Amino acid sequence: MPLLPLEPLVWNYWWSWAFDGAAVFRDLDPELWEECEHNPRKLLAGISPYRLAEVSADPVFLERVQRLSLRFDAYIKADQRSTGTITPEHPVAYFCAEFGIHNSLPLYSGGLGILAGDHLKSASDLNLPLVAVGLLYRYGYFRQRLRNDGWQEEHYGETFPNDLPLTLVKDADGNPLRIEVFIRERNVLAQVWRAAVGRVTLYLLDTNIPENVETDRWVTGHLYGGDRETRIVQEMLLGIGGVRLLSKLGVTPHVFHLNEGHSAFLTIELARGVIQSERRSWTEAVDIVRRQCVFTTHTPVAAGNDEFDPALVMRVFGSAYLRELGLTEEAFLGLGRVEPNNKAERYGLTPLALRMCRSTNGVSRKHGEVSRALWQKLYPGKTVSDVPITYVTNGVHVPTWTSPLLRWVFEKYMGQDWDTKLLDQAAWNDAVAQISDEDLWFVHSRLKERLIAFVQSRAHTTTMFDPAALTIGFARRVAGYKRWSLLLTDRQRLLRLMNNEERPVQFIFAGKAHPQDEGSKKVLQELAQWKYEPAVSRRAVFLEDYDQEIARQLVQSVDVWLNVPRRPQEASGTSGQKVAINGGLNLSILDGWWLEGYDGSNGFAIGNGSEDGAVAQVDAADAESLYRVLEQEVVQLYYNREQGLPRQWIAMMRRAIQTLAPQFNSNRMVEEYARKIYP
DSSP: OTTTTHHHHHTSGGGGTSTTHHHHHHHHOHHHHHHTTTOHHHHHHHSOHHHHHHHHTOHHHHHHHHHHHHHHHHHHHSOOOOOSSOBTTBOEEEEOSOBOSOTTSOBOOSHHHHHHHHHHHHHHHTTOOEEEEEEOOSSOSOEEEEOTTSOEEEEOOOOOGGGTTEEEOBOTTSSBOEEEEEETTEEEEEEEEEEEETTEEEEEEEOOSTTSOHHHHTTTSSTTOSOHHHHHHHHHIIIIIHHHHHHHHTOOOSEEEEESGGGTHHHHHHHHHHHHHHOOOHHHHHHHHHTTEEEEOOOSSGGGSOEEOHHHHHHHHOHHHHHHHTOOHHHHHHTTOSSTTOTTSOEEHHHHHHHHOSEEEESSHHHHHHHHHHTGGGSTTOOGGGSSEEEOOOOBOHHHHSOHHHHHHHHHHHOTTGGGGTTOHHHHHHHHHTSOHHHHHHHHHHHHHHHHHHHHHHHTOSSSOOTTSEEEEEESOBOGGGOGGGGGTTHHHHHHHHTOSSSOEEEEEEOOBOTTOHHHHHHHHHHHHHTTSHHHHTTEEEESSOOHHHHHHHHTTOSEEEEOOOTTOOOOOOHHHHHHHTTOEEEEESOHHHHHHOOSSSSEEESOSOOOSOHHHHHHHHHHHHHHHIIIIIHHHHHOOBTTBOHHHHHHHHHHHHHHTTTSBHHHHHHHIIIIIOO
């Protein structure tokens, strides 16, 4: 069968970032590909025999399949590297509550999950020994629908593992492997699914099995759904269950990487194992555990860290677990408090992780500074600058987020190994400098045409949006600090910008509000109602149900990416990095990664970076700065043409690719973890 080489590709998410990988599956049956939400397993199961016979007789298509298969075989068979301490026998164990590998595997809600997915892909590309642990959510994160009045409604679609490239892990006897965690005074069992992400294995725990009572089957029901009790039992399963899983599999990690505090309970389980197996004291066990664990915090405000009522913590853990640790109730609760003896303080997973890990890092230089000040009380006697919290700035997986058309240009000017030049700043600068204005603008124009067609298909209209108009994207989680309403501060001024017939500006919005965040839902409703106004509807659209596919369309195609968080509450941000790699320009507050990336010639800055003043004053000043930069810099530069091309704009696009792609990619990020954090 000529198409048999596709079978192993289906079972590994490598295809999703490989050149021509997604296109090969899409071209089998484009309509079915959309219907099955880009899931190749469902595609092959549902494709008609005639269509299979048709493509099997197409020599051009068969050659594409063969080339893709050969590249995959060579990729998978490459020897794993060792970094001295990190080896195939002692890999990195990477724990996270969500993973954004691909939109067909809906186990993510936003930036944290996408970052985790990119981390795995870069670890695979760099051949760094790493295993990952997460949860398989039966209903994932919610799907979004806006009512006619603009109010967000949530609905959930069930995830069926047998429709996905997931393999049920079995024990030596061929039975489904089970791990158990004692939660709420009873044993909760979980089965385990394995996903292949290139050379990296992702294990997913799943409590939806008949052996569990109905309540426990819902532990892995929804991502970030339910009440506080649901959240903490999920985190117990992730941390405690994940450690027990690796032990059963015979995996002995060199280092446990806690990506955010959701998996912090793994440190306590490691300590329990040391105490039980080696007859050590709690203090001795903690010393051993700390040497094995590193922690990445992603939250720049105390309120964003998971905290629980002490009574709830004790109810879900029970006294038997504490006895195995040799701890009193108060000593155990003190591990999660900034002030251990303050009985009024709630139990936080970030203080627990900070205490139990040898290394803590933020996700940008500014976030490292903010985190040191935020958690100074945990380090009595130390000044803020001496608090042992460092940083590794986030990056994005370049092959995943670079458009195929721009890849073609990179290959044309740099060769097929263009992505290996990313970590060589000088070589990358020289190579990108050779790309002609004509080629760069041709690619960008075609991508904008694709984006406009995508928007029109989603909006079911052909009358809105102009591919030649300046197009600004604003897509992110709807939360207070992200200031979705800042753009609407002066609506008349904004309308004058949008409806200038000679120099129009159009906006594409997307994003979800947390189901329990009524305030953010109202902000979203205000925006949704505004875009229905006759003077607005031709130039603004909101794309419902923001996911990886919508993100891909936007970051590869917009002229400008807008970001207006309230300083200093943007820990890092990564969507703007994806835009920059594709030649789009950032228009952003100087916070998070943009504070490091902006150099005055590779994008636009809003505000002056100050954090002083009352909230209302800062918001007003930033809104004024936003309008001024749009009117006097962005619009002017975009529409200034020389011989039919916006030469100055293209120069800024080229500068963005040159300066930002090498610095803010996840290969650099993972290499930095391997060099700076993991040893």
